[in-house]
Amino acid sequence: MYRAGVTAVAENLKESPLQSVHRAAGARLIPFGGWLMPLQYQDILEEHRAVRDRAGLFDVSHMGEILVLGPGAACLLQGLLTNNALLMEEGQVIYSPMCDDDGGVLDDLLVYRLGCEEYMVVVNAANTARDLNRFRSRAGEGVEIRDLSGRLALLALQGPLSEGILSALAGPALPGCYRFARLKLAGVECIVSRTGYTGEDGFELYLEAGAAPLVWNALMEEGEGRGLVPAGLGARDTLRFEASLPLYGRELNEKTTPLEAGLGRFVKLDKGPFSGRDALVKQAREGLSRRLAGLSMVDRGIPRAQCPVLAGGRTAGAVTSGGYAPTLNARLALAYLPPEMAPGDRVAVLIRGKECGALVVPLPFYKRRV
Amino acid sequence: MVPEGLLYSADHEWVRVDGKICRVGVTHPAQEAMGSVVFIELPEAGIKVAAGEFLGVLESVKAASEYYAPVAGRVLAVNGELRESPGLINEDPYGRGWILEMEPDDPADLDGLLTPRGYMDLLAGGEK
Numbered sequence: 001m002y003r004a005g006v007t008a009v010a011e012n013l014k015e016s017p018l019q020s021v022h023r024a025a026g027a028r029l030i031p032f033g034g035w036l037m038p039l040q041y042q043d044i045l046e047e048h049r050a051v052r053d054r055a056g057l058f059d060v061s062h063m064g065e066i067l068v069l070g071p072g073a074a075c076l077l078q079g080l081l082t083n084n085a086l087l088m089e090e091g092q093v094i095y096s097p098m099c100d101d102d103g104g105v106l107d108d109l110l111v112y113r114l115g116c117e118e119y120m121v122v123v124n125a126a127n128t129a130r131d132l133n134r135f136r137s138r139a140g141e142g143v144e145i146r147d148l149s150g151r152l153a154l155l156a157l158q159g160p161l162s163e164g165i166l167s168a169l170a171g172p173a174l175p176g177c178y179r180f181a182r183l184k185l186a187g188v189e190c191i192v193s194r195t196g197y198t199g200e201d202g203f204e205l206y207l208e209a210g211a212a213p214l215v216w217n218a219l220m221e222e223g224e225g226r227g228l229v230p231a232g233l234g235a236r237d238t239l240r241f242e243a244s245l246p247l248y249g250r251e252l253n254e255k256t257t258p259l260e261a262g263l264g265r266f267v268k269l270d271k272g273p274f275s276g277r278d279a280l281v282k283q284a285r286e287g288l289s290r291r292l293a294g295l296s297m298v299d300r301g302i303p304r305a306q307c308p309v310l311a312g313g314r315t316a317g318a319v320t321s322g323g324y325a326p327t328l329n330a331r332l333a334l335a336y337l338p339p340e341m342a343p344g345d346r347v348a349v350l351i352r353g354k355e356c357g358a359l360v361v362p363l364p365f366y367k368r369r370v
Numbered sequence: 371m372v373p374e375g376l377l378y379s380a381d382h383e384w385v386r387v388d389g390k391i392c393r394v395g396v397t398h399p400a401q402e403a404m405g406s407v408v409f410i411e412l413p414e415a416g417i418k419v420a421a422g423e424f425l426g427v428l429e430s431v432k433a434a435s436e437y438y439a440p441v442a443g444r445v446l447a448v449n450g451e452l453r454e455s456p457g458l459i460n461e462d463p464y465g466r467g468w469i470l471e472m473e474p475d476d477p478a479d480l481d482g483l484l485t486p487r488g489y490m491d492l493l494a495g496g497e498k
Binding site for chain 1: 406
């Protein structure tokens with residue numbers, strides 16, 4: 001039950017540039033995607049609530065950043081991603097799945113159009129090496145791929161008070177939703193984008209790794225009086241789960257298509273050829289055999305990943321993420337189920353061999369009031 | 371926070387011996403490691419268990435953790451208050467957060483448990 005915290009530098013784990021800041025703040029560190037990252041600084045529930053009610057500051061420097069440069073950059077991205085990279089303006093961010101030829105999701109990522117022929121792609125830590133290989137192997141003449149992953153820090157300032165805290169340091173001209181700007185914080189140039197993974201308003205800040213402690217401390221100093229707290233990957237997971245944002249490795253993997261995951265609005269089947277298009281066109285035409293659905297427990301018990309879901313006494317699917325949702329005070333699960341199942345339908349989740357009743361509910365579980 | 375006057379298992383349960391009856395819960399370091407407990411699965415009173423046998427599950431925000439019988443015996447009672455307020459395990463692990471009471475088959479088995487000193491040594495050594 002009790003596991004001693006990882007206190008020594010474990011073998012082969014990369015360390016965030018904020019490691020000493022985290023240790024000083026009493027963070028519990030865990031290996032995640034090849035990195036040693038903060039799981040929590042205090043209680044996960046407290047951090048979760050702080051982000052919903054006030055603001056939280058996350059270190060997500062484990063994310064990979066890949067620069068795609070040159071006259072062929074846009075075309076390369078257009079051929080690899082399901083979303084439309086050609087429509088991007090400078091200063092814009094888009095979310096996109098990246099699929100293999102069968103339509104299976106290889107990764108889900110953000111694309112930043114930094115300049116005319118300059119894009120930054122932000123990928124999941126555990127997939128960075130594979131993504132880099134894919135980009136490099138597909139890059140023809142006129143495209144340069146550069147890995148910035150070790151050199152950049154990524155901070156996420158999330159929660160309703162984020163805007164006020166950030167504007168106190170960076171001025172009032174902050175980017176709008178899915179836009180970014182180059183702003184100076186504590187004298188440090190940052191790419192500030194209005195994106196996040198919590199279901200709240202918020203910002204993600206990319207900056208040179210060495211300057212990360214300075215910017216982190218400036219944000220904490222500015223925000224502490226307003227209730228800003230450092231938050232770890234534990235709260236990041238409960239927040240994204242409650243907001244029904246998919247996590248690679250749980251809701252998304254090579255055996256799942258973005259259409260099944262409910263990400264159809266990020267799949268532009270009519271934009272021209274791209275990896276996985278034929279398979280996805282076929283799936284869209286023939287219909288889905290399963291689809292990501294939300295469940296809310298009626299009976300006692302907490303559903304966890306891989307618990308089977310039964311409908312009419314037969315296995316209908318399995319839970320991909322499950323747990324207690326603090327803001328909603330409910331026990332919820334994301335699960336792949338036959339597409340005909342609809343909100344209100346009764347199912348059972350098999351938890352440690354026991355059938356526990358649950359209801360299919362609409363997604364997302366949580367949506368912030370705007 | 372490892373109080374005197376209790377015995378401890380290597381699985382991080384504490385045992386308070388009171389005559390023939392033992393009250394059992396999870397230790398402060400264990401609840402701290404788990405974080406907020408949001409659900410508990412309790413065994414049924416009356417069941418017989420072997421030492422180290424699965425008794426139930428504690429669900430925290432992060433994950434499920436099992437807890438085990440510190441000694442062989444029979445479960446006499448469970449703390450029903452935890453069904454509504456599982457957070458008592460965090461707030462008061464050695465008091466209102468107790469989980470169950472059991473009667474050991476052989477009181478001599480209690481000698482196999484750890485003293486507070488022994489448990490602290492276990493914590494200091496970390497888990498291998």
